[in-house]
Every structure is written in structure tokens, then in C-alpha cells.
Amino acid sequence: xxxxxxxxxxxxxxxxxxxxxxxxxxxxxxxxxxxxxxxxxxxxxxxxxxxxxxxxxxxxxxxxxxxxxxxxxxxxxxxxxxxxxxxxxxxxxxxxxxxxxxxxxxxxxxxxxxxxxxxxxxxxxxxxxxxxxxxxxxxxxxxxxxxxxxxxxxxxxxxxxxxxxxxxxxxxxxxxxxxxxxxxxxxxxxxxxxxxxxxxxxxxxxxxxxxxxxxxxxxxxxxxxxxxxxxxxxxxxxxxxxxxxxxxxxxxxxxxxxxxxxxxxxxxxxxxxxxxxxxxxxxxxxxxxxxxxxxxxxxxxxxxxxxxxxxxxxxxxxxxxxxxxxxxxxxxxxxxxxxxxxxxxxxxxxxxxxxxxxxxxxxxxxxxxxxxxxxxxxxxxxxxxxxxxx
Numbered sequence: 016x017x018x019x020x021x022x023x024x025x026x027x028x029x030x031x032x033x034x035x036x037x038x039x040x041x042x043x044x045x046x047x048x049x050x051x052x053x054x055x056x057x058x059x060x061x062x063x064x065x066x067x068x069x070x071x072x073x074x075x076x077x078x079x080x081x082x083x084x085x086x087x088x089x090x091x092x093x094x095x096x097x098x099x100x101x102x103x104x105x106x107x108x109x110x111x112x113x114x115x116x117x118x119x120x121x122x123x124x125x126x127x128x129x130x131x132x133x134x135x136x137x138x139x140x141x142x143x144x145x146x147x148x149x150x151x152x153x154x155x156x157x158x159x160x161x162x163x164x165x166x167x168x169x170x171x172x173x174x175x176x177x178x179x180x181x182x183x184x185x186x187x188x189x190x191x192x193x194x195x196x197x198x199x200x201x202x203x204x205x206x207x208x209x210x211x212x213x214x215x216x217x218x219x220x221x222x223x224x225x226x227x228x229x230x231x232x233x234x235x236x237x238x239x240x241x242x243x244x245x246x247x248x249x250x251x252x253x254x255x256x257x258x259x260x261x262x263x264x265x266x267x268x269x270x271x272x273x274x275x276x277x278x279x280x281x282x283x284x285x286x287x288x289x290x291x292x293x294x295x296x297x298x299x300x301x302x303x304x305x306x307x308x309x310x311x312x313x314x315x316x317x318x319x320x321x322x323x324x325x326x327x328x329x330x331x332x333x334x335x336x337x338x339x340x341x342x343x344x345x346x347x348x349x350x351x352x353x354x355x356x357x358x359x360x361x362x363x364x365x366x367x368x369x370x371x372x373x374x375x376x377x378x379x380x381x382x383x384x385x386x387x388x389x390x391x392x393x394x395x396x397x398x399x400x401x402x403x404x405x
Contacts (some may be wrong), residue, residue, distance in 0.1 A: 017384075021341045022050030026076045026100060028059045032064070032091035034330070035337065040067055043334050046341035048173045048284030051084035074099060078105045087138070087344060090114050092171065093188065094196050095404070097128035100355070101139070105131055108275045110138035111170030112340050116205045117141060117357025119196030120365055120391060131354055138344050139240065139354035144214060144332035145206040146351050147339075150280055150325045153213055157275070157285070164271030164291060166245070169215050170252040175262030175279075176203040183233050188231035192394040193401025195221070198227075200364040204255045208360040209352075215251060215268065217359055218243035220379050225371035230258035234398060241367045244376075253367075273318075283323045289316065365391075 023039060025032045032054070036218060039049045052063045052072040060072045073079040080088070083178045087110035088098045089231065098118045104111045111131075118124040131139040136247070147153060157163065188194025195201060200208070212218070223241035231237050238256040245251060266277040271293070288295065295317065299307075306312040335351070342348035366377040371389045392403040 019046045019341075021047045021344050022084065022086045022336075023047050024051045024076075024079050024109075025049070025091060025215045026053045026079070026090040026351065027091035027093060028052050028056075029062055030077050030319060032089075033062075035333065036063075036067060036070075036092065038337065040333050043330075044337045045340065046345055047337060051082065052159065054078045058223050060260055077103065080104055080109050084366035086110060087112065087340070089142070093194070094119055095123075095194075098123040099252055099367050101127050102130045105134050105137045105139060108137055109263060110340070111354070112140045112142060112336070112370075113354055113357065114142050115209070115357065116201055116361070116364065117354070119201060119361065120388050121321075121358060121362050123404070124361050125240040128358060130388055134138060134375075136257055138340065138341070138350070140336070140340050140350050141354045141357045142212075142351045143206065143209050143356075144245055144334070144336045145210050147332045147335040148280065148325075148327070150277060150283060151210055151214065154275060154277065154283065155171055158268075158270075163273040163275070163287070166215055166249050166371045167271065169211070169266070169268045170254075171207055171266045172254045172263045173204060173265075174254065174256045175206045175264045176255065177260050177262055178203075178257040180231055183231055184244060187400070190231070190235045190237075191398055191400065192234055192355050192391060193398050193403075195216045195235070195363065196391070196398045197256050198233060198237050200239060200256050200367060202237060203257065204239075205360050205364070208253075208363050209254070211253065211355075212359050212363065213265075214246055216249075216295075216362060218380070219246045220339035220376050220378055221242040221363065221369035221370055222249070222376040225368060227371075230256075234394070236368065236371070239367060241370070243363075250347070263365075264392060266327040279323050281327065283325070285321045285323070286318050287321070302379045 025036050038044055039047055049070050051071040053076045063072045071084050088104050097113045100374045101111045101113045157220050183189045190198045221243045225236040225240040227236050229238050242356045264279045268275045271291045272288045276284045337357040341349045343350050366379050367388050370377045371391050395403050
């Protein structure tokens with residue numbers, strides 16, 4: 016390896032793996048080259064040879080790790096396998112970029128995080144590419160600046176994941192407890208669960224109502240309504256589903272001195288109060304309030320509104336994470352998302368499932384990991400298609 020050429024191995028040559036390989040082969044990832052491709056499906060070898068002639072192909076990922084062909088890998092494989100592959104790769108001194116979610120249940124993710132922490136010389140990152148989206152990086156900077164004050168409440172409705180029955184019928188593992196580990200929470204919504212916590216902070220408790228096989232012939236959740244407690248009176252609501260053909264993507268965050276609304280991850284409306292809301296409440300006369308509501312008072316005396324519109328460039332966010340991964344390996348550049356942070360989304364998603372299964376609020380700080388795993392295994396056994404987990 017030269018200083019600016021990290022040879023990446025792609026584990027899993029499916030939709031995501033082929034995309035990453037294409038980005039690298041096209042020279043769009045600075046400091047990275049395509050070292051090898053691995054997939055357990057031998058038929059993928061011909062596809063890999065056609066698209067990337069001369070790049071070694073392996074059917075066994077351990078053989079690829081031992082080959083000397085790669086300095087780093089990305090785990091574009093089923094969710095359950097992310098921790099095992101990551102641990103194996105890091106144990107062999109191979110830098111690892113794991114896909115989201117970090118895993119399905121927290122005990123396996125905790126094991127992965129602990130192992131990675133014991134090998135700090137080996138880079139461990141996670142593909143939270145939405146953290147590079149200017150919509151959210153700008154919002155993160157605004158929140159961290161303290162300009163809007165403390166958070167009071169936040170709500171994210173993200174139902175723009177419409178999936179027809181045919182989507183689930185494509186593969187036997189889709190939307191199963193044993194094959195995928197869940198439905199919309201582990202497949203479609205992990206990026207929003209990560210972003211929500213990245214922006215608002217890590218919730219302490221969750222109570223959720225989930226609908227399992229509600230509008231689709233599947234075992235897992237296709238609709239979610241959850242209430243979270245961030246502590247100190249700060250609450251939040253998260254809703255997601257795969258059965259809304261029109262779909263909504265709307266994030267609201269209310270602060271002491273303003274409000275942010277993000278529509279469709281592209282339009283951001285920022286309202287800034289002239290004073291903290293409590294001060295306005297105490298100082299405004301009822302006559303002023305009446306004038307404000309009747310539109311007789313210039314609202315700019317109370318608040319200002321700014322609207323920003325962002326354009327998305329397909330693939331850029333993934334390229335940014337891959338480039339950052341290489342830069343960290345080569346130069347120690349700070350990671351966009353350390354792999355250890357992936358447990359937050361796994362804990363929240365599984366906490367929502369456990370809350371729905373048991374009908375009670377789930378403590379996310381003192382999280383009942385073993386209870387969740389036992390409940391998950393009951394459902395895997397009932398399916399009768401996949402092995403239980405430990």
C-alpha cells in the first residue's frame with residue numbers, strides 16, 4: 016500500500032457492493048483503489064470479471080482477508096453478519112467500514128465495539144452517509160452553536176419508504192426475524208434513527224406501538240409510532256412505515272429560541288425568536304398577543320424566518336464516507352462516523368420492537384439486552400426458517 020492508496024475489499028457484491036466498486040473503479044474515491052471482491056454466490060464471479068477485469072474474486076471472505084490483496088473492507092452483507100465480519104477483519108489487522116445497521120441486537124454490537132476498542136490501530140467506521148448531507152451537517156452546526164437554545168421537542172415522520180408486496184417477495188430473508196431481524200426499522204429507517212440521535216441527543220426511554228404485517232404479508236414491522244424521552248422534559252416522536260404511497264419526510268425540532276422544520280430532506284425552514292419563548296410569554300401583553308394573531312403586529316418584531324433549499328447529488332454521500340475512511344487510514348483524519356456509534360440506532364430500533372412486544376416503556380440506558388434477544392429468538396423459532404441467535 017502506498018500512502019494514498021487504500022486497497023478496499025468489497026464483501027458482498029450485491030446492489031450496494033457493486034455501487035461502491037463502481038465508485039472506486041471510476042476514480043471517484045480519493046486515496047482508495049479496488050483491491051478485491053468477495054461474494055458467496057459463485058455466479059457473481061463472472062459479473063465481477065466483466066465489470067472489473069483483473070480484480071481478484073473470492074467466494075470466502077476469510078480467504079480474501081488473508082490474501083494480502085486488501086488493506087480494508089466494507090461489509091455489504093446481511094445485517095446479522097456485520098458484527099462477525101467486522102470482528103474477523105479487525106482481528107486480522109484489516110481496517111473495516113461496516114454497513115448500517117451495526118447489527119440487530121445490542122449484545123453482538125457491544126462485542127464488536129469492545130473488540131474494535133482493543134485494536135485502536137485498526138480503523139473501525141460505519142456507513143452513516145447521511146451525516147455528510149449538507150442539510151444535516153448545516154443543521155448540526157446550527158444546533159451545536161447554541162443559537163436556538165435548548166431542545167424542547169422533536170418529531171420525525173418518515174413514511175416515504177413505500178414498498179409493494181413484490182419487493183418483499185423477491186427474497187426469502189426479507190422482512191423476517193431470522194433473516195433480516197426486523198422490517199422498516201432495520202432496513203429503511205436506520206439513517207433517520209442515527210441522524211435523529213446525532214442531532215437531538217441519545218434518548219433515555221422509549222414507548223412504541225408497532226404494526227407487524229399490517230399492510231403487507233410479512234412477519235416484521237411495517238408501521239411504527241414511538242415516543243421517546245430524552246430526559247429533563249425533552250420528548251420526541253418517530254413515525255415510519257412502508258405502506259404510504261404518497262409518503263412524508265418531515266423533521267421538526269422545537270427549541271427555546273426557535274424552530275427548525277426540514278421537509279423532504281431538502282427544504283429547511285429556520286425560525287429564530289427575538290427572545291427565548293418563555294421571556295416572550297411573560298413580557299407580551301394580551302393586547303400584543305391579539306394583534307399578533309390578527310396579523311396586525313409585524314411578526315419580525317417577534318421572530319424571523321429563513322428558508323434554505325438543498326440539492327442532492329446521487330452517490331456523493333457514500334463517496335464522501337469512503338473518501339473519509341481512506342483519509343483516516345492514511346492521515347488520521349477524524350471519522351465522519353466512528354463504528355462504535357452504530358449501537359445507538361440498534362438500541363433504539365430494538366427498544367421500539369421490545370416495547371411493542373411487551374407493552375411497556377423500555378429503558379435505553381439500562382437496556383434489557385438479554386430480554387430482547389430472548390423475544391427475538393422466540394419469533395425466529397416460530398418462523399422455522401433460520402437459526403436462533405446468541
